[in-house]
Amino acid sequence: MSVLSDTIEKFIKSLMSEYEGKIELQRNELAQHFNCAPSQINYVLATRFTPDRGYIIESRRGGGGYIRVVRLNIDDSDHLFQLVTKRIGEKISERDAMDIICRLVESKAITKKEGALISAAVSDKALNIPAMIKDSMRANILKQMILVLLSEEAQ
Amino acid sequence: MSVLSDTIEKFIKSLMSEYEGKIELQRNELAQHFNCAPSQINYVLATRFTPDRGYIIESRRGGGGYIRVVRLNIDDSDHLFQLVTKRIGEKISERDAMDIICRLVESKAITKKEGALISAAVSDKALNIPAMIKDSMRANILKQMILVLLSEEAQ
């Protein structure tokens, strides 16, 4: 940690849990609080509060503007299925894969250990092959593993 | 002694025991401390802190970057560790992999679900690539996943 973006991320997340997954920020105010450029806030939101990580952002400009951050809950049991059939396509980057796994862990859909196992299997470290096929290989493995979660869920 | 790499190795190891098997380094800082090229640190890590020697490395680039070194808490007789260092070589067939996973489940070293996850990741179904590299890929993935089990255990 210790890097500004991480600190802001933590701050927003603590607000999120305090306000049950839905908050409204003032960008400038927040930037001032952390003594940074306002666009830093956009950076944090763009990299840490993505749909893959289970958040959506809405905002409005002008007087009385705001940035709304909403945490999406994984309550529909369809989520894993959606991942396999829609979100993960033919290819997926390491980054995106990690985001997806991260969300599953954070939402308690899987344990930390299971998350770590899946991460290991789809990491660049494990997939030491030409970049060409790497991402399609990763998508494949990830989907197969999620299918296991689905079938386990059925028990 | 007298070789720089050995000195750095010792230094890191002493940090390791001071901080109970888990540390975070700043590559440049460390290089400066030893008055050497930053890539020297990579060399030391790559040659002396390998999984075979019971360590795993994670890192992050960019501002706020770090190198994390984690010691697996194992003794040489540890079964899982043996798998990584001896049993699973450069290549492994699907059949052999499944046998290994099966035994891990039966011996309660891992849960059924974890076993199912690992199986999925190293199955031929997941690894839809030329047979040539398939078995080496499988070996790689399997080893990475087992290393996770070892490092998670360390927590």
Place this chain on the structure above:
DNA sequence: AGTTTTGACTTTCTTTGACCTTTACGTTAA
């Protein structure tokens, strides 16, 4: 010959700042 050391170049992630767009609101002119 094999291991170590170095340095140039690359990749990834973060931070900042200049400039752009949208919205609310008050003021002015028809």
Place this chain on the structure above:
DNA sequence: TTAACGTAAAGGTCAAAGAAAGTCAAAACT
């Protein structure tokens, strides 16, 4: 009265600069 306009108050974008770590091959040791 109201349409038009101006302005201030938000937030958005993007590219450049900065801050790490990674790679690889050549040079230097032993």
